[in-house]
Amino acid sequence: MSETKQNQPVPPIERDIIATLAAPGWRYWLALLASVAVVAWGGWSWSLMLRNGMGLTGLNAPVMWGALITTFVFFIGISHSGTLVSAILFFTRSPLRASIGRSAEAMTVIAIMTAGLYPVIHMGRSWLAFWLMPYPNQRELWPNFHSPLVWDVFAVSSYVTISALFVYMGMLPDLTLLARRIKGWRRPLYKVLSLGFAGTDSEWNIFEKAYPIFAGIAIPLAVSVHSVVSWDFAMTLMPGWHSTIFAPYFVAGAIFSGLAMAVILLAFLRKGYKLDTYIRLEHFDLMAKLLLAMSLIMSVVYVTEFFLAVFRGAPAERDLFIWRATGRYALVYWLVIVCNCVIPLLTFSAKVRRHLGWMIFVATAVTIGMWFERFMFIVTTLAHNYDPFAWGFYMPTLTEAAVCFGGLGWFAMLFLLFIKIFPCVSVAETLQGEPAAAHPELEEDAAATSATEVQHA
Template sequence: MEGLTYKQVNDAIINTLAPPRKFYFAIVGFFGLLFALGMSVWFYMIINGLGVAGIRHPVMWGVFITNFVFWVGIAHSGTLISAILYLFRAEWRMSIYRSAEAMTVFAVATAGMYPLIHLGRVWVAYWTLPIPNEMLLWPNFKSPLIMDVIAISTYLTVSASFFLIGLIPDIAAVREKATGIRKKIYTILSFGWHGTNEQWRHYGRAYLFFAALATPLVISVHSVVSWDFALSIVPGWHSTIFAPYFVAGAIHSGLALVITLLIPLRKIFKVENIITIKNFESMAKVILLTGLIVGYAYAIEYFLAWYSGNPYELAIFKWRASGDYAPAFWTMVICNSIVPLLFFFKKFRTSIVGLLVVSILINVGMWFERYVIIVTSLAHEFLPAAWGNYSPTWVEIVISLGSWGFFLMLFFLFAKFLPSISITEVKEILPTPKRKGSNNEH
């Protein structure tokens, strides 16, 4: 980014919002259709009942809940990058945080659909809200499932507000270059931001407090999701390491998806000088750390199962690695904890192909991690007479693809209508234009 001026950064990022070509509409249309297909199949399931999905006794949580946990995990990288790394003053976050934050908001929205889909009778979803029902009964706040509803809705509200606050000064910059109807829209969206001293004074403080609030929230949300499992007594779930294990996994998968999405984005928008290989290298280093934590968690689960002397616990872990779901288990181990070790080598951390391949594999692995945790534990609980296997039906597969359509459609729309790189924060890391010793020539 060296040698760039405020104006160059401003223009380069605003140019990404230029009227799109036909190819863009084709892509958005394709993802929109995929989403519509997923919704139609959901409607089919509502009419015909949950029986059309593969979930049945004993595996009552299948791909829907796997997808829920996967998408909540994906949502973690955005706030990690925007809030935690903001507090740590990590400069490499500046050019990538906006896309990661957008990804967070869309991923939480996608995740939020799955408990509704899984409910079957979606029209009674309001029973989970903190309001009394017709019988004046309130939801049970001691249930981790209700805790989860509160945590996820808080996360969606806070991350969406944080995302919008960050956008305000950038939209003001876009407003000044826009014309016609676009100018009117961006004027409204900029809330009348002019960058006055008073506005910046309050903005800086508000942003800091938002970051400070969002930081513990990120950690708490996936911890609460993990307690959906860990607070039960199901072998393979009832474990105290679940919260940190889930949080590390969430960051692992979230950062991997940021890499997967940003590599084509920077190429399409020709912003390689703003989203640099250094940004990717830094993310790869964090992935290396989370990969090691996840690998350690996999190993320690086996140790705990053996050391606890609990035969049910040990049985489930032996079965995971050698039973019906062994391919899924080994995909998870290899993709999440072996493949990321390649990032020990600078060559892989700085190679676009290497980064892309590893990041995709991590996401495959992280999806299988949730699948393995959920399905294997439910398939082999305490009573062998009640054992049974699970495999998803076409209904679950199409709904899952539909959710990818929803997420990617939103991401592509965002990338074309809002600045996908923070104009203000990228300017902040450029050398301040000074009469003496400045490289910011005008």
């Protein structure tokens, strides 16, 4: 019998993914250069803060938390959607996962890496950030485990670790396959990173047992990390923050903003890499429907918050909510309402949902709206507290704004590097979906196998 034919044409999915890893064009370099420039601007501004102190920010008494903490909460929110959505799509066996799962998971890891920078920057004396870590030390000090801020350290650290392993684990089969086709410096890199995965039956069985466990861990962890971030605020007795609705409100907002960012990234990925076959318009349609659902939930939350504040009979809270809509930050408040509640209503139209330009517009509006939403509830509560004598006003300085934009540049830069170094669509999962279409009987087998596994589990 003959040997295996070595010069067979490469299957379309692998060919297309290898094409995304090829030498980038001028648009990619321009985007990378722009993001690096913004990072450099932010880095320089941070260095100014390190050298000259936090006086360079607009922070004051009583507004001790401002744009930096806003950006932290915003990026935690962005990080929320990727792993959570990917894990949910995995459990629902959605074909959508093969196309968008990898990018969404990468977005999670990169966003949380970005978010983690901001509490450290906000500290001022960033070089002492390690004091937050619990280890025996000569100072004989331990973190205060009663504090939500320390819970945050553990929640964010756990989430970034699990999310990074989740995306890496899903990539192992692809790294093995691509290492056998691709040339150049990626081949040894992929070989090492694939950890010897060879696709044997036992490995796949182990993988298929381990992956749902991981997805099962990732979902509650994703919910917990944003709940814990919400408790940074809700555990205080401040008007506008001290609310039982805060954790689910944060989780919903996080899914909302994360989805919007995923839409933007996937739209550019589809357009830039011509991945129309994998990232299809019906995927955007589905994401738009989810975005719309989250927008409606957020609208209900905003109305509920306002209604309760006005009718509960707590003067400070009532005054705060009215002040948000009519006071010095009214522009921010109405921008939030327009971006998060009004513009997403456009996605009721199927034409908008299936039009990339419109989807980018809606998603960008939501992203901007969600940043300002975080800004609004953080700053207005501090600026309009119980005591009228201590009311204040805060406006970020240019230095602070540069550091915040630097985070956005950092996020974009890491994502651009990720999609150029690693496959942005799952090859193995796409392959797994292909024969099912060509051989319907295999799909039945797969469904039967899945059912058996679930019963076994």
